[in-house]
Amino acid sequence: MTAVSLRGVTKQYGTVHALDNISLDIASGELLALLGPSGCGKTTLLRSVAGLVHPDSGAIEIGGRDVSGVATRERPIGMVFQSYALFPNMTVRENIAFPLSVRRRPEAEIRRRVDDLLDLVRLVPQADRYPNEISGGQAQRCALGRALAPAPDVLLLDEPLSALDALVRGRLRDEIRRVQQLVKTTALYVTHDQSEAMAIADRVAVMNHGRIEQLAVPAELYEEPSTSFAATFVGSRNAVELAVVDGRIALAEAFSVPAPVGAAERAIAFFRPEDVTVAAGPGAKGQPATVELKVYLGATTKMHLAIPVEGGTARLYADLPSRDAASIDQGAEVRIVVDPAHIRAFPVPD
Amino acid sequence: MALTALPRTLPRSRPSLGRVLLFGGLFGYFLLPMVAVVLYSFATRWTANILPDGYTLDWWISAVTDSAVREAFGTTLILATLTALLDIVLVVPAAYWSRVRNRRIRTFIEVSAAIPFALPYIVIAFGLLQFAGIVTPGIQGTFPLLLLGHTAIAFPFMYWAVDGAMSAAGIERLSEAAEACGASPYQIIRRVVLPNIVPGIVSGALLSFATSFGEFAMVQTLARGVYTIPIWSAGEIRSYSGDAGAFNRLAAVTVVSFLVLFVLSGIVVYRNRGQIVRLLPSVANSEGRPTA
Amino acid sequence: MPPRTPLRVRARQMASRWAPAAPLMLLVSYCLIAPIIVLVLQAFWVNGAPSLELWGRVLGQASNQDAIVTSLGLGIASATVTLVIGSPAAWLISRMFASQRAFWMGLLNVAANFGGIGLAFSYLATLGVVGMVTLMIQALGIHFDPPRSSSVAALLMAYEYTNIPLFVLLTIPAMSILREDWWEAAQVASATRLQFWRRIGLPVLAPFLAAGWLLIFTWTIGIYGIAYGLAGQSGGTAARLITLQIGTTLQSDVITGTGQAAVLSVVLLAIAVVSLLSYRRLLRRAMRWL
Incomplete structure (x- = not known):
């Protein structure tokens, strides 16, 4: 009623x-x-x-x-x-x-x-x-x-x-x-x-x-x-603006998802810091990134990551369980991957 | 959200008849005497008519050229100016010291500021005349004693204005910050304290000036030989016997002293930009604070 | 045991604690505090011994009794008229838009500062025998005799000219205590405007308004200049006031008059002290909820 x-x-x-x-x-x-x-x-x-x-x-x-x-x-x-x-x-x-x-x-x-x-x-x-x-x-x-x-x-x-x-x-x-x-x-x-x-x-x-x-x-x-x-506005999210290429948007090797409906040239991709997988070491796969700053928050650790892309640097956050983050030092070279299932993309209005 | 700051419902219902009558009445009440005095100062003759029978500048000319008027005006200005200056010199250091160094000064000042606030000037004047007669008979009945008296009765205005400015500027924190930056006491006062309380000093000076400017009881009691505008005016009113001109000349003089006060209040109000001006203590320190 | 601080050091400490305030404190002691003591002594001391002789003599005089009654009555009447007109005016002005409020604050400021002899003359020029309003009414063919310039009615009208503005300027800051959301909360609670004023608005403002009334009462009793100016043209028929009695004794005969002036001054002093203490109490009461 x-x-x-x-x-x-x-x-x-x-x-x-x-x-x-x-x-x-x-x-x-x-x-x-x-x-x-x-x-x-x-x-x-x-x-x-x-x-x-x-x-x-x-x-x-x-x-x-x-x-x-x-x-x-x-x-x-x-x-x-x-x-x-x-x-x-x-x-x-x-x-x-x-x-x-x-x-x-x-x-x-x-x-x-x-x-x-x-x-x-x-x-x-x-x-x-x-x-x-x-x-x-x-x-x-x-x-x-x-x-x-x-x-x-x-x-x-x-x-x-x-x-x-x-x-x-x-x-x-x-x-x-x-x-x-x-x-x-x-x-x-x-x-x-x-x-x-x-x-x-x-x-x-x-x-x-x-x-x-x-x-x-x-x-x-x-x-x-x-x-x-x-x-x-809801949840703290990484927001990356990307160009639409062949109907898809991609952040180098971190992820690649279909472009949202209505996005002609550019789209903006949102994903949460906890959905960013960070791995270090020789066997790691994904997009190379640098840990610029490591912030210990108790149960989790927030990492500020810098990714070289064409024309500059993209910056995003990753939240890791602190135990996993312990082995990664500030300044380390890491590789990151974002699960496409957790990415929401919207067209950028012209 | 941001829009909730817009005026809301409580005060602004339609302008009721009562409100129009109240403010219309007050406006007329405040304005009529001013208009009357101005008209009188230009009226040739004013018999049983709504407006004067004719207009002239004669009264103004006779007032301006009258040596007694000019002398009284000069004396009044000098007295008021010296009062304001003396109050600045005496009150500002005391107020500053009471904030940064010795809170007991404040207690003393606040208690004594209540004296001219509550006690009639005629009583203060009478007591001062008696006291000066005992300890300093040399200045009894002289201009310096009057100046001291005016400085004393006007000092609360200076204190409240300056202290308010110091409080608004957070002068204790500023002094500490300046000291932490390595400033000497002189530099602190010259470059940090004074620049931040100038508005208070100016308001205080204007109010002290105005207090002295229109004061009558003390001048009459303390210094028999000193002729200020109020003394001259009172004499004219007392001796008025219906002779044409005296009344109009008095009107011209009243217009001038009124203009002086008008300009002073105008400056004080303008400097506060339509904010509520606090001339008096009392409820001033009881501003609305959120509950709980 | 800590070594005793040498006298010289203590003197220097003392100086550094008080020196910048010393000139003001001297002035205040000389001009405000000592005179009060002298007055009290003069009123209660006759020929080197404490005595109430002066009081009996001064208060026994009909003219002084008359003056005290008239002054108190005038104070009560003037403060009450001021309260009735000034309270709604202060409330409404406090809720005006800035520009409109600035206009009224300016006007009130000017009027509040315009006291003394200047105001007395302005009153004569408005409602005196040849005052503008008097002439206007007469020009309309109406028979009109203005109140005698030194009558209580005339004094009341002249006093209101500064009392209303003073009261409004004094109480406007208190008006900001009434918060908009109290009125909204009252509406949500189904209260009418009248209920809001009766149950919340007035109880909260009442002590402030009472404090304002008290100050106006005290100041009115202490007014001298306006009364002197208005009394000027009527000689002996003027209303008797405490302040005028003091002034008259001072003007006429300093030697024999001081006793009377001292006693009447102490009467005014007592009124001032009582009203100041009550005023403090009222304000404390007003702040109790805030």
Whole structure:
């Protein structure tokens, strides 16, 4: 069942298309992440659903009801802000109770509901503290509790983790996911962090220039990016631009794959560092390369490789298990091979 | 994302009737006295009419050629300029030292800056007159005592402006960095500290100047023989008996002193580029910070 | 045991800690601190012994009682009018576009600086017997007598000319504390604009506004120049104010008048101290949540 439905939503600021004819369906109970660089329109999209931004055209339905002319305060939504936006003059408990008390629910019901929510977001010990007396992670959990208080049809999260430090971020991300699955709410989650999006979302919509480039489950997005932007933005990839020769593209002896459809002269090949095989020693096969820099990262070691090609040097990364990399020194001459099955190639627009 | 910085909904609903009335009213309220004074300075006669009966430059000419006015104006300018200069010389080193060397200076300054902030000038003037009479009877009732008084009541403006500039420039870090680069104390002050706080010094000087320029209670109390523009004006108002011209000449003088203040405020505001100008301490240090 | 630091070294350390600030500290002690002490001594000391004799004499005079009541009343009235007009103005100006805000900040700055005798004269030129507005209204055929220039009503109108701008300039920085996303979060939580102001906006701003009120109250009581200028033309019928009483005793008879001026000065000093302490408390309270 569709919980939120967007049809041809468009928003322009001056000459900038913040949202360019966006259509999107979010299934009930689904967590959909909007992923993209800053300025891609993901926040504008979220704020349009909230009614804080008014699209120039298009329709937004929540729970089957067109909300285009509906004020924010009358939409069945909950929202978690990047900066928490907790009311400073209210305690954690009062913040969570706020949406219920402005709706004039009976005191007893409010108390019961808030107690449940405090428990849900694990803030019972902090219930009577003020926002400036709790940590960032606690503040964001409080914001989550407040957003969920009126049992909204859709929960909107605007980069909820970006103001937190790395350690708290991972934990809180899993926390949000746990709570969302527990209360089975539909959620729209904006982030610019691809690993966060992959970790938390049922589906990810990659946005760029106000358009959705790809909408897919995380694994598909990772393995099979459908556009060159999605390939660059998701996962760290090597990108090599190559000339099309006889319908194929090749990086010397490292790989050779058929050119993508539509590529007349040049194409760009993407492959992940872990798919680059590096071998040293006399028996090794493949393209000769030089190890310019070796970076030890614990379980893996990242190698910066330089490959002489006509007209210059191509540079790419390879990730090796550190045990295998131990025998290869910085400066060594090695040979590399890339498995063609893991290469995604896209035409270079002229 | 980047676009969320655009103005949003809270303040900018349609311009309501209330808002038009409020700002229209304030505009009229602030402007009317200025217009009235300007018109009076050019009016030949102004009887029961909406506008003056005719216009003339006579009052301006008589004001400009009046030796008492010219002398008062000169005295006022000298007093205000010396006040601003003295405040620079006294406050800048103290503020700098309070930041880099001795925080207790700061406590002293902040407590004493509250005095002219809260205590009426007439009270300070009266107390100073008494005190000077006891310890330094030689300067009681003289221009130097008045100058010291003005420097003292204007010093908080200089301090807040300079200290704000030092804080904005991160002057402690800069001094340390300069010292780490091997600069001598003189070089640090000359090439690192001063260039970075010039805006604060200028704002502080303008505010000190303005404070002295329009001040009346201290001049009247501390230095009987010193005639500034406010003293002259007060005398004219007191002795006004309906004779034509006196009122208009006073208007011309008021326009000039008003213009001086106008230009000073204009510079201060322009230098801050429409930013919110903080003339006063108080809530100034309580800027909105993100919660938690 | 560490060797004792020689006196000379300690003196040098002392000098290097305080020397650059010494001239300012001397000036401040001479012009601001010592005078306060002298005033307090004069008010409580008669013929070399502590005494409240002066207080009884000064406060027993009807004119001084009148002055104190009028000053306090004027302070309360003026600060309240300022609060009512200035608060919405400060809020709206703080949310204006930069260019529009610059215009208002400029205008307010000019008005805030335009006090004293100049303002007193401007008031006379506007609403005095031959003031522009007076003449305009009369030219329309309406019978109009402007309030006496030294009446409380006239003082109030003249004071507001600097009080409103001062209040706005003072409170605008506090306005930036109200964050846009609080309003958005309130909307998402289904609050109306009124509910937002009642439950979040005003509670957060209230201590700042109260602090502003208090400063305006204190400053209004201390105003001298404007009142002196406006009192000028009405001689004995002028409203009695504490500052004017001080000024009058100073002008008229320095020898016998100092007792009265000292007592009234200490009254103003007490008001200043109390309001300054309350002001600090209010601001601390305001910052409690931030």
